[in-house]
Structure formats: C-alpha cells, structure tokens
C-alpha cells in the first residue's frame with residue numbers, strides 16, 4: 001500500500017483517535033527512521049520515549065529471535081523464567097522490592113492506584129485512620145484508562161468521558177502550600193511525575209517532592225512516582241527520583257522497558273505489597289515471556305555499554321546547546337529537563353507548530369507538547385553529531401521565522417502609515 005492508500009483506508013476504517021503526520025515509515029536503523037521512498041529521518045522522539053536503543057538494535061533482534069523460538073505466551077497461570085529475572089533487575093535498579101507486570105504505561109498506573117487503595121484498606125483494617133483520596137498534580141498525565149485519566153489534569157482528556165473515578169483532587173504544580181493545605185488523613189496517596197512529560201518536561205522542585213514524602217510518611221499514605229516517561233535511564237539515572245534522593249513507595253515504568261514491545265511494570269515496597277493477595281489483580285498478557293526476554297536484554301545492554309553515562313554526557317551537551325540557542329533567540333522562553341528528556345518552550349503555540357513543521361521538512365522528528373513546548377525524547381544512543389545537526393536546524397528555522405515576522409511587522413507598519 002502507498003501512503004495515499006493507507007491514509008484513505010485508515011480514514012474509513014479506524015476510530016478517529018489520531019492526527020498522524022503524513023509519512024509512511026517502513027524501517028529504521030540506529031537513530032534514523034526510513035520512509036517508503038528510502039528517505040532517512042533523524043528521530044528525536046523515539047516513538048514517544050520508547051525506542052531507547054534506537055532501531056534494529058542487535059541485542060533486541062537477538063532477544064526476539066531467540067525467545068520467539070522458545071515461548072511467546074503462556075499466561076500468568078504458569079511460571080516462565082522471564083518475570084523473576086526481570087524483577088530481579090528492576091528491583092535492584094529502583095530500590096523497590098516487588099514487581100507487577102502489565103502491557104502498557106496506563107495499566108502500570110492503574111495497578112499503582114489499585115494497590116494504593118488496597119493498602120489504605122489494609123491500614124484501616126489494622127486500625128489506622130486513613131482515607132481513600134488521591135492527590136494528583138496540575139498538568140499531570142498518567143494515561144488514558146479510567147483511573148489514569150481521572151488523575152490526568154487536562155480537562156480535554158477527562159471531560160468527554162465523565163464521570164471519571166471519584167476521589168481525586170489536584171494540587172498546583174510545585175506549590176508546597178497548596179499541597180500542605182490539601183493533604184490530610186483522607187489522602188491515601190500523592191501521585192506525581194518527578195519530571196512531568198506530556199505536561200511540558202517540568203521537573204518537580206526538590207522542596208515539593210520532599211514535602212510530599214514528609215506528608216505521606218506522617219500518615220502512612222503512599223508516595224507514588226510515575227516514571228513511565230522519565231524512568232529506565234532517560235534522565236541519566238535509572239529513575240528520575242534518584243536525582244532527588246527521595247525514595248517513593250510505588251513507581252511505574254513502561255515506555256522503553258521492552259525495546260518497543262508493549263510492557264509496563266509497577267514496582268513497590270515489601271510493606272505496600274502486603275495489601276495484595278492472589279486473585280485481586282492480574283492480566284492475561286502482562287509480563288509474557290517474549291516481552292520479558294527483550295526487557296532483560298534492554299537493561300543488560302544499557303548496563304554493559306554504560307549507556308547512562310552516555311545519556312548524561314550527550315544530554316548535557318544537548319541542553320547546553322539549547323541554552324546557547326535561547327541566548328540567541330528570545331522566542332525560546334525556557335529550556336528544561338535532564339539527560340535526554342529535554343524541552344525548549346517557545347513563546348507561542350503557532351511558532352512551536354511552525355518550527356515542528358520546518359524540522360519535519362528537514363527530516364528531523366520531534367514533537368510538541370503543552371502547546372508551546374518542543375519536546376526531545378531521542379534514543380539513548382544519540383551522538384553529538386546528531387545534536388549539532390538538530391541545533392543548527394532549529395537555529396536556522398528560528399532565524400528564518402523571526403526574519404519573516406519582522407518583515408510582516410514592517411509591512412504592517414508601512415501599510416498603517418499609508
């Protein structure tokens with residue numbers, strides 16, 4: 001099928017959930033995607049933070065080939081070696097004790113919410129005073145299923161599907177006073193992304209994170225960190241909460257976990273895990289042998305090639321480059337992020353749209369989030385030369401757009417004077 005045929009067929013056959021860019025990708029290698037005509041695109045989005053090892057990585061290909069010959073699915077009614085081996089790695093890098101495997105980020109988040117509610121129930125049984133309320137954060141994004149969407153801030157994601165899950169209140173981002181005012185023994189958990197992803201690559205402040213930890217500890221409520229976008233090395237540490245020296249009670253991971261295959265995990269402490277017994281929660285596909293084998297290969301590859309050090313080094317180089325661009329272009333309002341989870345916020349949504357389109361025409365892929373934010377989530381294997389090419393392109397595009405709008409302004413002034 002050609003691009004036009006695929007587009008026409010999708011328009012007729014699929015639920016209209018996506019506004020796709022008109023490119024038909026058929027392959028990829030390293031940090032590049034390839035379209036139907038063989039054109040290469042420098043990919044700084046990596047399937048929204050998924051393809052951490054880029055495309056056609058030999059470690060992933062090998063794991064898929066070997067495991068698919070052995071066993072792809074067996075259900076959670078039986079044992080296979082993958083979940084224990086993967087849980088061993090995930091608990092070691094996260095400082096957690098136990099894992100539950102899902103198929104996606106949103107399911108990992110549902111598990112986190114359900115476990116937090118169940119744990120509060122256990123505490124009540126044990127005679128503690130604790131409620132069932134969740135405190136989420138403004139501008140948060142936790143996924144599209146009902147629990148996740150109920151804790152996701154923006155009305156456009158929630159309102160068409162109301163009523164959503166009750167018992168959720170939102171605290172203003174990084175507003176410690178608001179957090180303290182809304183926290184009480186009614187709260188069973190504070191839910192936050194250490195670095196908000198869809199919300200525009202916004203790190204929570206040390207003060208806010210620490211206050212959330214202190215408040216939850218004071219009542220037995222849980223601190224739940226969503227690391228679905230920031231986790232597994234994207235920020236240069238295995239988990240973004242490691243930058244803060246704060247250990248949550250529950251965390252969730254997904255996107256890069258299985259090298260592009262669907263897999264998520266909810267990780268928690270031994271204390272919290274007391275709340276769950278066989279039959280309370282589960283999944284048919286989650287934690288299948290194939291996805292687990294690939295996730296083990298991904299983690300081992302990141303470790304053996306010291307890729308986190310590379311993420312930190314290239315990420316710092318990239319961020320410094322963006323900051324240098326900000327000094328040249330006042331339309332860049334702010335540069336944010338850690339490692340290879342970076343953003344440049346522009347002064348208007350229109351400008352951000354134009355920059356995105358111009359980058360696409362130069363075959364560089366990024367995306368726009370929170371209207372004005374250019375978001376960079378490249379594969380961890382990105383090199384400085386790719387950063388240089390991207391920065392050069394943004395510099396030229398912004399200069400061109402600035403000249404254009406200066407010209408339009410001059411024209412308007414001249415016309416006004418006529």
Ligand SMILES: Cc1ncc(COP(=O)(O)O)c(C=O)c1O
Nearest residue numbers: 104105106141142143197228229
């Ligand atoms: C922080 C965060 N949580 C949850 C999700 C939902 O993950 P998924 O799309 O795999 O369900 C996302 C996806 O973008 C995310 O960024």
